[in-house]
Amino acid sequence: MNKLLVITVLVALLALSAESFRVPRQAEEEQGTLTKITDSVRSYYDYVVNSASEYIESIKGLKLEEKAKNLYSDTTTAVSTYSGILHDQMYHIFYQ
Incomplete structure (x- = not known):
């Protein structure tokens, strides 16, 4: 008898929960076209x-900046x- 009562209560709670899940679906069907477009965007x-x-x-994780x-x-x-070496060579070419 107790098991039957527990099962009945659980089924009743499940039915009430299933009914509460149906409410948002009905509300979504009543939305206008503009609302649907806005939500999708x-x-x-x-x-x-x-x-x-x-x-x-992910780029920051690679430490590319460093x-x-x-x-x-x-x-x-x-x-x-190398520019210092080139500068010295040119100086010695022009000013021997």
Whole structure:
């Protein structure tokens, strides 16, 4: 008898829960065309913004900015060395 009562209560709760899930679906059907278009554009915009944010975070994770700074400093050091050598050579060619 107790099992039957428990099962009846659970089925009743499930039925009430299922009924509450139907309410939002009916509300969605009553939306106008402009609201549907606005919602779809807004969801697409949110998706694009989230994708861009994830992409930027993944780039920051690679530490590309630090690598670019190191590459720049190494390149400027090498170029300044070779330009100094070239400057000395040109000076000695013109002013012996």
